[in-house]
Amino acid sequence: xxxxxxxxxxxxxxxxxxxxxxxxxxxxxxxxxxxxxxxxxxxxxxxxxxxxxxxxxxxxxxxxxxxxxxxxxxxxxxxxxxxxxxxxxxxxxxxxxxxxxxxxxxxxxxxxxxxxxxxxxxxxxxxxxxxxxxxxxxxxxxxxxxxxxxxxxxxxxxxxxxxxxxxxxxxxxxxxxxxxxxxxxxxxxxxxxxxxxxxxxxxxxxxxxxxxxxxxxxxxxxxxxxxxxxxx
Amino acid sequence: xxxxxxxxxxxxxxxxxxxxxxxxxxxxxxxxxxxxxxxxxxxxxxxxxxxxxxxxxxxxxxxxxxxxxxxxxxxxxxxxxxxxxxxxxxxxxxxxxxxxxxxxxxxxxxxxxxxxxxxxxxxxxxxxxxxxxxxxxxxxxxxxxxxxxxxxxxxxxxxxxxxxxxxxxxxxxxxxxxxxxxxxxxxxxxxxxxxxxxxxxxxxxxxxxxxxxxxxxxxxxxxxxxxxxxxx
DNA sequence: CCGGCATCTTGACAATTGTCAAATTCACGA
DNA sequence: TCGTGAATTTGACAATTGTCAAGATGCCGG
Numbered sequence: 001x002x003x004x005x006x007x008x009x010x011x012x013x014x015x016x017x018x019x020x021x022x023x024x025x026x027x028x029x030x031x032x033x034x035x036x037x038x039x040x041x042x043x044x045x046x047x048x049x050x051x052x053x054x055x056x057x058x059x060x061x062x063x064x065x066x067x068x069x070x071x072x073x074x075x076x077x078x079x080x081x082x083x084x085x086x087x088x089x090x091x092x093x094x095x096x097x098x099x100x101x102x103x104x105x106x107x108x109x110x111x112x113x114x115x116x117x118x119x120x121x122x123x124x125x126x127x128x129x130x131x132x133x134x135x136x137x138x139x140x141x142x143x144x145x146x147x148x149x150x151x152x153x154x155x156x157x158x159x160x161x162x163x164x165x166x167x168x169x170x171x172x173x174x175x176x177x178x179x180x181x182x183x184x185x186x187x188x189x190x191x192x193x194x195x196x197x198x199x200x201x202x203x204x205x206x207x208x209x210x211x212x213x214x215x216x217x218x219x220x221x222x223x224x225x226x227x228x229x230x231x232x
Numbered sequence: 233x234x235x236x237x238x239x240x241x242x243x244x245x246x247x248x249x250x251x252x253x254x255x256x257x258x259x260x261x262x263x264x265x266x267x268x269x270x271x272x273x274x275x276x277x278x279x280x281x282x283x284x285x286x287x288x289x290x291x292x293x294x295x296x297x298x299x300x301x302x303x304x305x306x307x308x309x310x311x312x313x314x315x316x317x318x319x320x321x322x323x324x325x326x327x328x329x330x331x332x333x334x335x336x337x338x339x340x341x342x343x344x345x346x347x348x349x350x351x352x353x354x355x356x357x358x359x360x361x362x363x364x365x366x367x368x369x370x371x372x373x374x375x376x377x378x379x380x381x382x383x384x385x386x387x388x389x390x391x392x393x394x395x396x397x398x399x400x401x402x403x404x405x406x407x408x409x410x411x412x413x414x415x416x417x418x419x420x421x422x423x424x425x426x427x428x429x430x431x432x433x434x435x436x437x438x439x440x441x442x443x444x445x446x447x448x449x450x451x452x453x454x455x456x457x458x459x460x461x462x463x464x
Numbered sequence: 465c466c467g468g469c470a471t472c473t474t475g476a477c478a479a480t481t482g483t484c485a486a487a488t489t490c491a492c493g494a
Numbered sequence: 495t496c497g498t499g500a501a502t503t504t505g506a507c508a509a510t511t512g513t514c515a516a517g518a519t520g521c522c523g524g
Contacts, residue, residue: 063377065456084366087359124355142304147297188482191504224297232322
């Protein structure tokens, strides 16, 4: 593991409060690895051997059933994924693959569980992290069940605009195929949703997003902090 | 609070490991209350003033947006709800109402957070509980995104059959309107889904469920532990 | 036991979303 | 720069799901 990655992950909320000893125990058995794009990291159903930390690049979490596949989330630096499976020592519920060249840290799950048992500050940090994850998935479920695909797209764009400091123009963070899957629709349907939103003040040309009329777009999207605000 | 409710909630995984002192601190400020059916307990967006424990009856967690409403889960005895909001001191993401006459324990959130800070065993129990909640919602999201409404119904029935010890005949645990909402469809669509499953070995007459051909039903439902097994 | 009301079911229809095939655009390596 | 293959878009169509209205059923209180 590169020496300069240590302070980077140490500063994560999940690891910042724990004792120096515990942190040392955690990273002692860890290793860092760089993966090319589109590499399968884990497969749903596998035992949770590692807790992963995305240091650079990005990782897609997805799931399969009966020949169908859906994208559930994208993990960006610097954060961890599959913490719940690691702590519970349960099989992964989601598969993971890199979407681009990515540097990952792999922490052996047994070490994570050992430190979790010993270090109280770490145990509390895990709570905060899991509570955050839980609330994010609940918001996701609300988004899926309460909104049509056009509404989901409109709100997705507004969320990313907010994340970019309220920018009117920015780039899509993933290819459209993946975005469609994440939003719970087909790529064809996403194309049509994009066209349908043009009269409501949204233009997407390639990866370029332009909000031409925020008022109209918000009137249609009706963004709601209890679904769209990913800070609370 | 009735004296005989104390051992009942003390035996919950969430409370069983904590110190006697901590438990006492927790229940000292708690109060127990019995509510009639269809009483609104909390509303999404409200500050998380209490952690709730369902002692008897049942509570529906639901959410609203833009005039639409969807049922997200049903909490049955004995378990808690809205633990994540309580710990994070964040607004509720879901509303809650009793579905029947229910006895609930209300633990002031501040007390829960205080004990969480002090009692390490409790902090770890919270982790286990939250990890469980998280994985349940993830399974739910997979169910919604990967399956059609008919498949969701078929798997719902098989899950409840399993929960009833593999029974071939049992009663629906909620009215159809609520079930439809939970499964992400309209009541009309649920009616049709029920009819569509008759040739596949499922009969639902009123609240009575009869699996007449488990093989065919499973062939259609393709149940999967990574979506349908609520024990892992 | 009956009436009234909510739930559930059904039919007809509309909207949404998915599927398939073909055309077009785009990105990347030779 | 060009060619190749993947991604995206479009059109035509089908399947799924929702909406509305009406009728049937079931439950509860008087």
